Amino acid sequence: MEMKLLTWLAEKTGAWVAQNPQGWKAALVFALARKLPHCKQVAPLMSQAMERPLSWRQWVQVKLHLVVCLMCVRYQKQLWLLREAALKIATSSEDASLPRLSPEARERLKRALDAQEH
């Protein structure tokens, strides 16, 4: 009966239980997690954690949620990857395949500089 429940949970939530079939401990964690907020409430907290330290309560909520939710584990990794990617595009202005000044804009800028200079 217990194994059947765990198998069902594993199917539903991904690899964690399958890798850690510690019986009642797993069941306890899941029972606890069930009392905690949903992904929808955890997602903003994962974003906030990138801005400031969470309160201990929020921190525990997120950590426990991540134990049982493969999707949120992914989500969190992807948020941090997005941060890394943003830094990459921030320094990509050398990339010649990106838009250039139009000839007209170039002329306007030169004229503006000239006018100021003389």
Place this chain on the structure above:
Amino acid sequence: MTVPSQERGPETWVDLHGDYLFRYALLRLRDEAAAEEVVQETLLAGLQSYARFGGQSSERTWLVSILKHKITDHFRRRSKLAVFDSLDGLPSEPDDVFMHDGDWIDHFDAQRGPLDWGDNPALTLEQTEFRQALARCLSSLPERMAAAFTLRELEELSSEEICKVLQVSPTNLWVLLHRARAQLRLCIETRWFRQPH
């Protein structure tokens, strides 16, 4: 430190650095006219303070540091025009990725929830096409969300500074950033990781 030989003064700026500064501004402001405007402001400000430019850095680095200020000023002006602090009218997070039945197990929709981005998504970041796709996703965000994300992740300003520039409370900034990240994540996943390329 000596001034590198290619530094030939203001007359050469448009030709040497114009495209670079324009791209830098365009990525952040997402509008060609606005980008041209801040580039012009930058060049004129550079001209005025050129006497004080001691050549400690390259001209380009120096011009970019001016441009960064002009970009922040642009966001400051915009936030005075539109009331950035109100979250009214702002699209909420793309919450159709969540299940509505409240069941704790399946609350991320299996079809629309986060996809596995593969074993080494960091490699993806090296691809020019990926970065272009991300820039397009950024340009599709609503203005306030894009401004918050740009200042935070591209310009790397602190939350406190951004709150001052955009005139938003910290709580609202967190909401803006959360929604921006959620929407960008979904956009890049839809346009990149679910597409064959």
